[in-house]
Amino acid sequence: MLAVGALVLGVGAAVALALTAFNQNLMYFYSPSEVLAGDAPEQARIRVGGIVEDGSFVRDPNSLRVDFRLADCDVAVAVTYTGILPDLFREGQGIIAMGNMDGDIFAADEVLAKHDENYMPPELVESLKDKQGTSCMPVAAT
Amino acid sequence: MIPELGHFALCLATGLALVQWLVPTAGAVTRRWRWAAVAQPAAVGQFIFVAFAFAALTYAFIVKDFSVAYVAANSNSELPLMYRISAVWGAHEGSLLLWALMLSVWTLAVSVSARRLPSDVGAIVIATMGAVSVAFLLFTILTSNPFERLIPAAADGNDLNPLLQDPGLIIHPPMLYMGYVGFSVAFSFAIAALITGRLDTAWARWTRPWTTTAWLFLTIGIALGSWWAYNELGWGGWWFWDPVENASFMPWLVGTALIHSLAVTEKRGLLKSWTVLLAISAFALSLLGTFLVRSGVLVSVHAFATDPQRGVFVLAIFTFFVAGSLLLYALRAGKFQSSAGGIALFSREGLLLLNNVFLTVAALAVLLGTLYPLFVDALGGGKLSVGPPYFNAVFVPLTIPLVVLVGLASAVSWKRGKMERVRSQLWLPGAIAASLAVVAAVVAGGQWMAVGLAVLLGVWAIATALYDPVKTVLGRSRVKLGRAAWGMSLAHIGLGIFVIGVGIVSAASIEKDVRLNIGETESLGGYDFTFMGVREAPGPNYTARIGAVEAARGGQTFAELAPEKRLYPSQQNPMTEASTHILPWRDVYVSLGEPLEDGDVRGAWSLRLYVKPFIRWIWLGSFLMALGGGIAASDKRYRLAGRKAVPALDNTAAAQ
Amino acid sequence: MNAKRLAPLAIVLALIAVFGVGLTLKPGEIPSPLIGKPAPTFELPVLGQPDQLLTLDTVTRQVSLLNVWGSWCIACRVEHPLLMQLAADNVVPIYGLNWKDEPTAAQRWLQRHGDPYVASGQDLAGNVAIDYGVYGAPETFLIDKAGIIRHKHIGPITEDALNNTLLPMIRELQAAS
Numbered sequence: 001m002l003a004v005g006a007l008v009l010g011v012g013a014a015v016a017l018a019l020t021a022f023n024q025n026l027m028y029f030y031s032p033s034e035v036l037a038g039d040a041p042e043q044a045r046i047r048v049g050g051i052v053e054d055g056s057f058v059r060d061p062n063s064l065r066v067d068f069r070l071a072d073c074d075v076a077v078a079v080t081y082t083g084i085l086p087d088l089f090r091e092g093q094g095i096i097a098m099g100n101m102d103g104d105i106f107a108a109d110e111v112l113a114k115h116d117e118n119y120m121p122p123e124l125v126e127s128l129k130d131k132q133g134t135s136c137m138p139v140a141a142t
Numbered sequence: 143m144i145p146e147l148g149h150f151a152l153c154l155a156t157g158l159a160l161v162q163w164l165v166p167t168a169g170a171v172t173r174r175w176r177w178a179a180v181a182q183p184a185a186v187g188q189f190i191f192v193a194f195a196f197a198a199l200t201y202a203f204i205v206k207d208f209s210v211a212y213v214a215a216n217s218n219s220e221l222p223l224m225y226r227i228s229a230v231w232g233a234h235e236g237s238l239l240l241w242a243l244m245l246s247v248w249t250l251a252v253s254v255s256a257r258r259l260p261s262d263v264g265a266i267v268i269a270t271m272g273a274v275s276v277a278f279l280l281f282t283i284l285t286s287n288p289f290e291r292l293i294p295a296a297a298d299g300n301d302l303n304p305l306l307q308d309p310g311l312i313i314h315p316p317m318l319y320m321g322y323v324g325f326s327v328a329f330s331f332a333i334a335a336l337i338t339g340r341l342d343t344a345w346a347r348w349t350r351p352w353t354t355t356a357w358l359f360l361t362i363g364i365a366l367g368s369w370w371a372y373n374e375l376g377w378g379g380w381w382f383w384d385p386v387e388n389a390s391f392m393p394w395l396v397g398t399a400l401i402h403s404l405a406v407t408e409k410r411g412l413l414k415s416w417t418v419l420l421a422i423s424a425f426a427l428s429l430l431g432t433f434l435v436r437s438g439v440l441v442s443v444h445a446f447a448t449d450p451q452r453g454v455f456v457l458a459i460f461t462f463f464v465a466g467s468l469l470l471y472a473l474r475a476g477k478f479q480s481s482a483g484g485i486a487l488f489s490r491e492g493l494l495l496l497n498n499v500f501l502t503v504a505a506l507a508v509l510l511g512t513l514y515p516l517f518v519d520a521l522g523g524g525k526l527s528v529g530p531p532y533f534n535a536v537f538v539p540l541t542i543p544l545v546v547l548v549g550l551a552s553a554v555s556w557k558r559g560k561m562e563r564v565r566s567q568l569w570l571p572g573a574i575a576a577s578l579a580v581v582a583a584v585v586a587g588g589q590w591m592a593v594g595l596a597v598l599l600g601v602w603a604i605a606t607a608l609y610d611p612v613k614t615v616l617g618r619s620r621v622k623l624g625r626a627a628w629g630m631s632l633a634h635i636g637l638g639i640f641v642i643g644v645g646i647v648s649a650a651s652i653e654k655d656v657r658l659n660i661g662e663t664e665s666l667g668g669y670d671f672t673f674m675g676v677r678e679a680p681g682p683n684y685t686a687r688i689g690a691v692e693a694a695r696g697g698q699t700f701a702e703l704a705p706e707k708r709l710y711p712s713q714q715n716p717m718t719e720a721s722t723h724i725l726p727w728r729d730v731y732v733s734l735g736e737p738l739e740d741g742d743v744r745g746a747w748s749l750r751l752y753v754k755p756f757i758r759w760i761w762l763g764s765f766l767m768a769l770g771g772g773i774a775a776s777d778k779r780y781r782l783a784g785r786k787a788v789p790a791l792d793n794t795a796a797a798q
Numbered sequence: 799m800n801a802k803r804l805a806p807l808a809i810v811l812a813l814i815a816v817f818g819v820g821l822t823l824k825p826g827e828i829p830s831p832l833i834g835k836p837a838p839t840f841e842l843p844v845l846g847q848p849d850q851l852l853t854l855d856t857v858t859r860q861v862s863l864l865n866v867w868g869s870w871c872i873a874c875r876v877e878h879p880l881l882m883q884l885a886a887d888n889v890v891p892i893y894g895l896n897w898k899d900e901p902t903a904a905q906r907w908l909q910r911h912g913d914p915y916v917a918s919g920q921d922l923a924g925n926v927a928i929d930y931g932v933y934g935a936p937e938t939f940l941i942d943k944a945g946i947i948r949h950k951h952i953g954p955i956t957e958d959a960l961n962n963t964l965l966p967m968i969r970e971l972q973a974a975s
Contacts, residue, residue: 010496010543014503018536022510025532047527054903059738064657064748083655084735084748087707087716092910094875294888419806426810451958461814468807475803517816 027098032070032077040101048077048106049096057091070097070106081108088113145210148198149289152239155191155246156279158184162249162272166265170337178265185253185268188275189246196243199288200230209295212236212288218301220683228312229302235288237315241432242278244316244323245271252327252352258781259348263334270330277459285452304684304710304717310370318363318390322428324356325393328400329425332418333467336474341418346408349421351775353404354629357397358771364390365764376705376718376733378653378752380760383533388512389431392505396424399501401771406491409556413495414478418471420498426464427505433460434512488559493551500544507536545599545641548634549606571605589649596645603638607631629774633767640763646756653752657738659745667753669730670694676734676743684708684717687743689734693723705734705749729754832947837864837939838929842919845896845904852893852919857941861971863892863964864939865915866927868899869907871935877954878911884960885914890968894918897927897935940964942971 029047030040040046053076056069064083068091069076079097089095089111099108162184169177199212203226208214216229216236231240249271256264282288305311331349335341367387372380381387400420407417433456485492511528553559553567578601583594611631613619656664658673665671674690686706693701701723708717720733735748837854844850857864865881867874885892894915896904901920908915921927930939940949949967951959 010499011503014500014507014540017539018503018507018510021532021535022514022528025529025535027527027529029527045529062657064655084750087718087736092907292887296887415803423806457814457817464810465807465814468810472803472807513813 032072033074035077035101035106036075036104043100045098045100047096047098048079049094050076051094052089052091054091070095077106078104079106079108081111083111085111086113144198145202145207145289145291148195148202149283149287151191151194151198152279152283152289155188155195155242156276156283158188158191159272159275159279162188163269163276164272166269166272170262170265170269173262175261178261181265181268181272182253182256184272185246185249188272189250192239192243192246192279195289196230196239199236199239200227202289203227203230206299208297208299209291209293210288211290211292214292214296214299216302217299218683219298221299221302221307222682224309224312225302225307228306231315232302232306235282235286237319238278238282238286239288240316241319241323242275242282244319245275245278245326248323248327249275252330262338263331263340263345263348266334266337267327267330270333271326274326274330274463277462281452281455281459285455301683301710304708305374307710307717308370308374310366310373314363314366314370316363317359317366319432321356321358321360321363321390321397322393322432324352324359325397325421325425325428327352327356328421329463329467332421333470335418335478336467336470339474339477341407341414341478343408343411346404346417347780350401350404350408351777351780353397353400353421353424354771354775357394357401358768358775360390360394360397361764361768361771364394365761365768368764369761372757373720373722374718376720376750378651378720378731378733378750378754380647380757383511383530385434385512388508388533389434392508392512393424393427393431395501395505395508396420396427399498399505400424402494402501403498406494410491412480412485412491413498414480415471415475416498418475418478420502422464422467422471426460426467427509429460429463486558488554490551490554490556490559493547493554497544497547497551500540500547504537504540507540508533511536541641542595542599545603545637548637549602552606552609552634567609568606571602571609574605575599575601586646586650592649593646596642596649600638600640600642600645603641604635605638607634607638624777624779626774626777626779629770629772629777631770632773633770636763636766636768636770638763639759639766643756643759643761643763647754647760651752651754651757653750655735656749656751657746658749664749664751666751668695669751669753670697671732671749671751673747673749676737676747678743681708684710687734689721689732689747689749691721691732691749693730693732701730703730703732705732707734707736724758726758727756729757832931832939833950835947836945837941837947838926840919840921840926840929842895842921842926845894845901845908845918845920848901848920852917854945856917857893858943858945860891861940861942861968863890863968864895864930864941865892866895866897866930866932866935866937866939867918868897868935869903870899871897874936874954875911877936877956878914880955880957880960881914882912889965890972891916895921895926895930895932897921897932898924938964940967940971 027045027047028040029049032048032050034040035046035048048070050070050072053069053071056067056076058067060066065080066082066085067078067080070079071077081097081099086095093113096112097106097108098110098112099106101107162181165184166178166181169175169180199210201207202210202213203217204223206213206217206219206226208217208219212233212235216232217226221229229236231237249268252271253264253268256268259267328349331345331352335345364387367390368380371382372378400417403413403417403420406413485495487493487496511532515527549568549571550564553564555563575598579594579598582597583590586593608631610619610623610627614623652667654664654666656671658664658671660673660675663670663672670693672692672694674692676687676689679686679688686708689703689705689707691703691705692699693703703721703723705721706719708719710717718733720731722732723730729752731750731752731754733750735750737743737745737747739745837858839854841851841853844852863884881892884890892914894917896918898921904918904920908918919926930937936954938951938955939947940951942948948971949964951964955964
C-alpha cells in the first residue's frame with residue numbers, strides 16, 4: 001500500500017512538473033507581418049523567420065553587433081543581434097531568429113540558418129503560402 | 143551490372159525473410175517442428191543476400207559509379223575513400239539498407255544461439271525478426287531503392303553533405319542503428335512470451351544479454367553523436383534537445399528501464415507484463431526514431447505528405463508492429479502470473495520499480511516535447527517549438543532521485559531491505575560524497591550550489607558502486623562477484639562520472655564571442671587568447687581557412703589552437719571545425735566566426751572562446767556505461783540458463 | 799482482457815490517427831483552363847542579354863518546361879534545387895519567365911543559387927504572366943513541340959510531383975515526338 005501511495009505521489013509530482021515546464025517553454029513561430037501587427041505577446045521569447053533583406057545588413061565596426069531587416073512578402077522587421085552569425089548567414093538567405101520584440105526592433109539572442117544554400121524555414125514557407133498554395137508577391141519588388 | 147545484382151539480392155533477401163517469418167510461425171502454431179526449423183537456415187540466407195546487396199552498394203561508391211542515382215546524389219569524384227564508404231549510409235536509402243543489414247546480423251546472432259532455446263520460443267523470435275526484415279526490405283525496394291539508375295549518368299556526383307564528412311559520423315549512425323535494431327530482439331522475445339504464454343526466469347535470462355547489448359550500442363551511438371556535435375558544430379554544446387537527438391534518447395531511456403525491470407523479472411518473477419510492455423515500447427520508439435529522422439516529419443508533418451508513398455508505408459509498418467503487438471499484449475498479458483506477494487517499497491525490486499517510474503516519466507516527457515509541435519501542426523494549430531529550457535526543467539529534477547536511488551538500491555536486498563545494512567554500507571560512500579561536494583563547492587565559488595550538487599550525486603553513485611568490488615578485491619566478501627555485478631558497478635560508476643561532467647559543464651562553463659584583430663588578446667576565465675591571423679590552405683576536397691590562436695595561462699603559452707572554416711566547392715557550404723586543448727578537467731575550445739572587414743581574411747575576425755570544465759567526463763562516463771553493459775552481457779549465467787531449459791521443454795514438445 | 803491493458807493500444811492508435819491526419823493534409827490543386835490549349839505567344843528580352851529575344855518558337859523546339867520565377871519569390875527557392883538537378887541531368891530544357899523582377903536582382907539571384915534555365919525572359923510588366931493565367935510564383939508549364947500546354951504545376955515542384963507526374967509526362971511526350 002505504501003509502495004502504491006509513493007508511486008502515485010512520485011508520478012503525480014513528475015507529471016505536474018513536466019506540464020508546468022512545458023507550458024512555460026513553448027515557443028511560437030511568427031512571420032514578420034505578424035510580429036509588426038502586434039500578434040506576438042510582448043516580452044515573450046518567440047521565433048521569427050524570414051529572408052534577410054538585400055542591402056539591409058550593417059555591421060558595427062567596433063563590436064559584434066549586427067543589424068539587419070528580416071522580410072516576408074509584405075513587410076520587413078528590423079533585427080539586432082550581438083554575436084557570431086551562423087556559417088550560412090547572408091543577405092537573401094532564409095533564417096530564423098529567436099528573441100523578443102523590444103519596441104519596433106526584434107532583439108535576437110540566437111540566429112539560425114540551416115546548412116543548405118537554399119534553405120527556407122518550413123514554417124516560413126507555410127506562412128507565405130496563400131490559399132492556393134503558392135507564394136505571395138512581395139510589396140518591395142518593383 | 144553490380145548494382146542490378148545488388149538489387150536482385152535484396153529481392154531474394156525479401157523472399158527469404160518472408161519464409162523466415164511465415165514458415166516458423168505456422169510451425170510453432172501447428173506444432174510442426176520441422177517447419178520451425180526452417181527459421182535458422184532462412185535467417186542465414188537472408189543475411190548473406192542483404193550483406194551482398196550492401197557490399198554491392200559500397201562497391202558502387204568505391205568505384206564512383208555515378209550512374210547510380212544514390213551514388214551521384216551523395217558522393218563526388220574528389221571525396222576521400224573513407225567518406226565514400228561512409229556515404230553509403232549518408233542518406234535515406236542507404237541508411238535503410240544499413241538498418242536491414244544490422245537486423246540480419248542480429249538475426250544471425252540470435253539464430254546461432256537459438257539452439258539453446260526451446261524450439262517454439264526460438265522459432266517465434268526468429269520469425270518475428272523475419273517480419274521486421276520483410277517490412278524494412280519491402281520499404282527499401284518499393285519506395286527507396288538505392289540501386290536506381292540515373293539515365294543519363296551524372297558526370298560527377300553532388301557530394302556528401304560536408305556535415306557528415308567527419309570521422310565521428312562514420313561510426314555514429316551504425317552504432318545508433320545497432321542499438322535501435324537490437325531492441326528488435328527484446329521485442330521478438332516479448333512477442334514469443336505473449337504467444338506462448340510463458341514468461342519465467344529462463345525467459346528473462348535469455349532476453350537480458352540481448353537487451354543489454356542493444357543498449358550498449360545505443361549508448362555509444364548517442365555519445366558519439368554528442369561528441370561529434372561538440373567538435374563539428376562550433377557551438378561548444380554537447381546536447382541540444384534537438385528532435386533528432388531526442389529520437390535516439392527516448393529508446394535509450396526506455397531501454398534502461400527495461401534492463402532494470404528485466405532484473406526484477408529474473409530475480410523475483412515480478413513485473414512481468416510491465417517488462418513485456420517496456421520491450422515493446424523500446425522497439426516502438428526505435429521505429430519512431432528511425433522514421434521520424436529519415437522521413438523529415440520532424441521538420442514538419444507536411445514533409446510527410448510531400449512524399450505520401452513513403453509516408454503511408456511508414457505509418458503502415460508502425461501500425462502493424464506497434465498496434466499489432468499491443469493488441470496481442472492486451473489479449474494475452476493477463477496470462478502472466480506474477481510470483482505471490484506484492485512489492486515492498488523498501489526492497490531492491492521496490493526501488494527498481496521507482497527507477498522505472500522515473501525513467502518512463504522522463505521518456506514520456508521527451509516524447510511530449512518532441513511530438514507536441516507535430517501534433518499541433520497536424521491539427522492545423524500553427525507552428526511552435528518546445529525549447530531546451532523545457533527539457534532541462536524536466537530532466538534535472540527527475541535525474542536527482544534516480545541517482546540517489548542508484549546508490550541506495552545497492553545496499554537494499556531483494557524482498558525486504560534491512561536498515562542496519564543500509565547504514566553500515568552507505569555511511570562511508572555518503573561521507574566521501576559529502577566531503578568532496580563541500581571541497582568542490584568551495585573551489586567552484588560562484589556556482590557552488592550546482593557544482594556541489596553534481597559532485598555530491600556523482601561521487602555518491604561512484605562510491606556506492608565501488609562498495610562491492612572493493613570488498614571483493616580486499617578479500618572481505620563471502621560471495622564471488624559475477625561479471626553481471628562487475629558490469630553493473632562499472633556502468634553505475636560511469637553514470638556518476640557522467641553526472642559530474644554534466645553538472646559542472648552546465649554550471650561552470652564560460653564563453654565569449656569576441657572581435658579580434660591580429661595580435662589582439664582576449665582573456666576568459668584566467669586564460670589569454672591571442673589571435674595570430676588566418677591563412678588559407680587546400681584540403682582534399684575543400685579549401686580551409688585556418689586560424690591561429692595562442693592560448694596562454696599566467697603568461698605561459700600552452701597551446702597553439704587552429705580552428706578551421708572549410709568551404710566545400712561542390713556544395714558551397716562552409717563548415718566550422720573547432721579546435722580544442724584537452725586536459726582531464728577542462729577543455730579550452732576556440733571556433734572561428736567570420737571575417738568582419740568586408741570578408742577580408744587578413745583583417746579582424748569574430749571568434750568564439752570557451753572554457754568547458756569536466757566536459758570529457760560526459761563521454762568518459764557514457765563509455766564506461768557501455769563497457770559495463772558489455773561486461774554484464776557476457777556473464778556466464780545467461781548462457782548456462784539456456785542449456786538447462788532446453789531438454790525439458792523439447793521433451794514436452796516431442797511428447798505431443 | 800481488461801481496460802488497463804488496452805490503454806497502451808488506445809494511446810498508440812490515437813498517435814497513429816494524428817499522423818494519418820498529417821498525411822492527408824495536401825495543398826489543393828487547381829485545374830487550369832489552359833491545359834490542352836495552345837500556349838500564348840510571347841516575345842521577351844532575354845535576361846542578361848536584353849538585345850536577344852525569347853519567343854514561344856524557341857521554347858517549342860523541344861518538349862520544354864516554362865517556369866515562372868522571381869528573385870523576390872521565396873517559395874521559388876524551395877523548388878530550385880530540383881530544377882538545378884533536372885538541368886544537370888539534361889532531362890528537359892527549362893525556360894524561365896522572370897516575372898516582375900529587377901534584372902540585376904534576378905541575375906544576382908541566379909549567380910547565388912545557380913541557373914537551371916536555358917534562357918529566362920524578362921516579363922517586367924507581367925503581361926505574359928497574365929496571358930498564362932499566372933497568379934503566383936512559382937508555377938511551371940509543360941509545353942510540347944506543337945506548342946500545347948500539357949500540364950501546369952502550381953507552387954513549388956516537389957520531388958513527388960516531379961517523379962510521379964512531371965517526369966512520366968515529359969518522357970511520354972518526348973517519346974511521342
